[in-house]
Each structure stands twice: as C-alpha cells, then as structure tokens.
Amino acid sequence: MIDQLEVDLRPNFGPVKDQGARPTCLSQALSAGHEFVRHSADRLSVEYLHYFSTGGHLWRGSSIASARTALELKGQPEETLCPGFTLDPPTGWKPPPNLHVFRRRSITVSATCANVERAIRETRVPVLGISLPRKFFDPASPWIIAPSDRTYGLHAVVGVGIGLRKGKLTILIRNSWGTSWGDAGHALLTSDFLRRHLIDVIILTEEPA
C-alpha cells in the first residue's frame, strides 16, 4: 500500500477503471480529472468523450488538442446514459443524442515536474501525457517506476498525490488499467521519470459559460 504521502487526493476519486483493450486512455484520464473538479460522485462517460475526440473513429487514439476541444465543446454525460466498452464498439456506433452533458475548459502548461507538483498542491489534478518505459507495464512494490531510454507508445494518467522517497520528490498517479495494476491502480513516478517521459500536462479549469 502506497502511504506516507504529503498530498494524497485518492479519497476524492471514484474507483479505478479498466479501459480494457480500448484506445481511450486520454479520455479516461480527462474523465477522472473532470469528475474530481466537479466534486460529484457521478461517473462521466468516457466513450462519449472519446467519440468526439476522435471524430467518431473509435478505434483510434486522440490528440491533446482534439480531446480538450471535445471536452469543452461537446462535454460528456453521466456514464449511466452512455456506458463504455471494453472491446471495440459495434461498427457505426454513435452516442445517444440529446443527452445532458457537462463541459469543461482546460489549459496546457509546460511539461515539467514543478508544474505537476504545483497543480497537485493546488488540488487542480493534472492529466499527464507520458511515454511508456518497459517497467511501467509491470511495476513492483514499493510501486516506484524508473525511467528508461526504450519506450512503447504514449499514455495518459492523472497526478493525484505527492510524496518523498529517499529524499526525492515522487508523483502519485492514477492509471486506467484496473486495480490489478500497481498498488490498486496507482504507482509513483520519480522526478527522473517525469524529466524523461513527461510530454504533456493538461489542467482542467472552469465550466464554459
């Protein structure tokens, strides 16, 4: 169990999700962040956001820009109104129309460890775009993931805590690969990891007028 953290926002989140084999990591992370800033127990529809982030190409990944635009302009309804898939949806699937949605603006900041730390301390949970080293796929207790030169694709997670390990800053992240990954779906990234693998940082802000 990861403990002895200086900041730990895990209690403010719902259960960790498992995206299955779907390419929805960015929508998963944005949805978790969106649920957090809404201070609501309602889960939001990942599939709805992913649909509009990818222009309806549900088997594709999405860019930071398209996902932010989709969240601001299209928003996302409660998950009960538009449930997700663990495998690719049927061909031609579209979200149900005329749903009540929640929209949210966001900003991007420079991808630095200091910006991630500041956002978490201000309880504005950052969505982190990272490249994936091999160790990320099989973390072991005490759940601290080291950087590596070799990487395997891009992924998005949420920064949800801060701690010190051997006198060095670590960021607690929440993943979307289910609770069997890491410590119940969480792990720690060192500042060395972030220097090597952090690519984008998104911070959710206010609701559009």
Place this chain on the structure above:
Amino acid sequence: MTTHRERTLHAASEAARIFDRFAPQGRTSFDIVRAITILGFPIMFRPTKDLLGATVTVGEGARGILVTTKRGLAIQRFTLAHELGHLVLGHKLRFDLLTSDEVRWGPGEPGTQEERGADTFASELLAPRRLVSQVARRQKWDAGNFRDPTIVYQLSLRLGLSFQATCWALARNRLLTEESARRISNETEVNHIKLALASPYELPDSWADVWAVTEADVGLLLECGPNDAVVLSVKDHASAGYLWDVEESDGGFEVVFEKPDITESYGAEASRVLLLRSKAAGNHRLVLRHKRPWSGELAASVEFKVTNMGKEVDGLPRYVKRELLNPASA
C-alpha cells in the same frame, strides 16, 4: 527427334505430375527430400570436392542421388530436384560439377539438352506458378511487387530457392520479364538486403538469411538456417497495457534487438519491429503473445513453426534418419 519446345513441355509436365502428388501441406516450399525418398530413390549427402550432384547406381538396376554438403540448403534442394529430373526424364547417369550457381539457371544459358531439361524440371517442381501465386496471395504481393528485390528475396526464402533461381522462376512464370529478371539477378547484392533488414544487428555469418515474417506466415513451416534472423513487425496496444512478448522456451527464439516507432496520438497502437534469433538449431515453435505483462491477461497470440537445421550434412537426409528412428512419424 524431339524439339526443344517438346522437351521443355515434357519436363514441365513430369514436374507437375510429381508436384501434384506431393503438393506442399502446411509449408511454403516443396519438400523435395520427402518426394524423392517416397519415389524410391536413395539420397546421400557427401562433402564432394568438385561435384554438385550426381545420379548414381546404387544396386542392380537401382539409381540414387548424391549431393554435395558444401553448398547451402537452397542449392542442395535445387540440385536434388535437378538430379531427380535426370532420373524421371530417363537421362543417362550424370555428374554435375560445381559451377557458378549464379548463371546456371538463366534461360538461354549454354548447356546440353539434358541439362536444360533437368533445370526446367527442377524449376517447375520447386517454383511452379501455382506455388508462387499461393505464397504471393498470402503475402498480398502482386506482380508489380516482384520488381522489388527485397520481395524477391523474401519469396526465395519461402520457396527454398536461391535468389537467382527465384528471379528466373518468376521470369519463367511470366511474373517478371526476362530483362527484369536478368537485371535484378545481376545487379542485386543480396547481402545489402539482409543488412538493411537486420540493421543494426550484425548477422553471425554471411550465409545467414533474414526472414521478414508476417501474419501470412502463421501456421506455416519456415525452413531456416541455424544463424538466420527473424524480423517481425508488431503493433502494441501499449496505452491499454498490452505488449507483444516472445514466449520463452529452451533453445527457442530470443529478441536481440527492437526498434520502437512511437505514435503521436494518445491511445493509438505503437508499432515495433522485433529482431529475433534462435538459441540453437532444431524444430521450434515461435510463439508471441499480446498480453498485459503484470497480469498475463491475453488479447491475442500467434504461432510460427520454424525448423532451423539449415543444410543437410554428411550421410542420409534428416527426413530419412527421422523415419528410421521413428517410423510412426511418417
């Protein structure tokens, strides 16, 4: 007296008859050793100094085939088919001396009528149009692709032929013009193709081949050399936690190099090229699993069958030794 055209047609028709009887099952190359053995002609491999192959008397009225061990498997296979041609076409006892393999199989090359007939037979047996088309269909190659020497090289590996023999087989099957076949055969440095495919991994010897294996090869037997490398392109659902991994097995394959190709969108599949080599010669299952490493949760798996014994060595063929030791495997 028969004409050249009649002799060619006769050789092709005899090759087609034997191909039909022993059509490849679960493999991409014609199993020439098995066919000759079942036809009742003994085969012996010897480290002959100047002899590529020969038809020989092995007893009263019986004939067999002798083939050198001093050439690679592709040359051994063509020589076996060539000598079988002499036997099937009713030629006199033959001794085929070591010559330049590069020019031997070109159309219009000098040679006796019987030599040309045996070459036609061998080419029609090992690379008939239907076998070439079958491999091409699986790999999604069209006739235009055969102008690419890298594709010709990959075809040659699957047919178990030399690069040059494959060029001429494509010309004979009208999948390349004679001019293109001659140009590709003469101007291609096969070693450059190998180096480009394997880079930056250094092949252990210049005889080693590099197989660019695809999904089209799943379930088929790949006949490799002991030092051959296998190049595989995989697409990881990395952002969902899934990676392709090679199943560990004693004496099996190991990844010696990988080239990642990072995508720019979050969630998209990430391409990766794996370069593998075998730890020992033998019959192997090359199994790849697309799974979540921390839990073992499986999304997909593929299996390739590989025998990487390479060329035949001194004595009886491996197929015959196997049959003698384990007749039930026939």
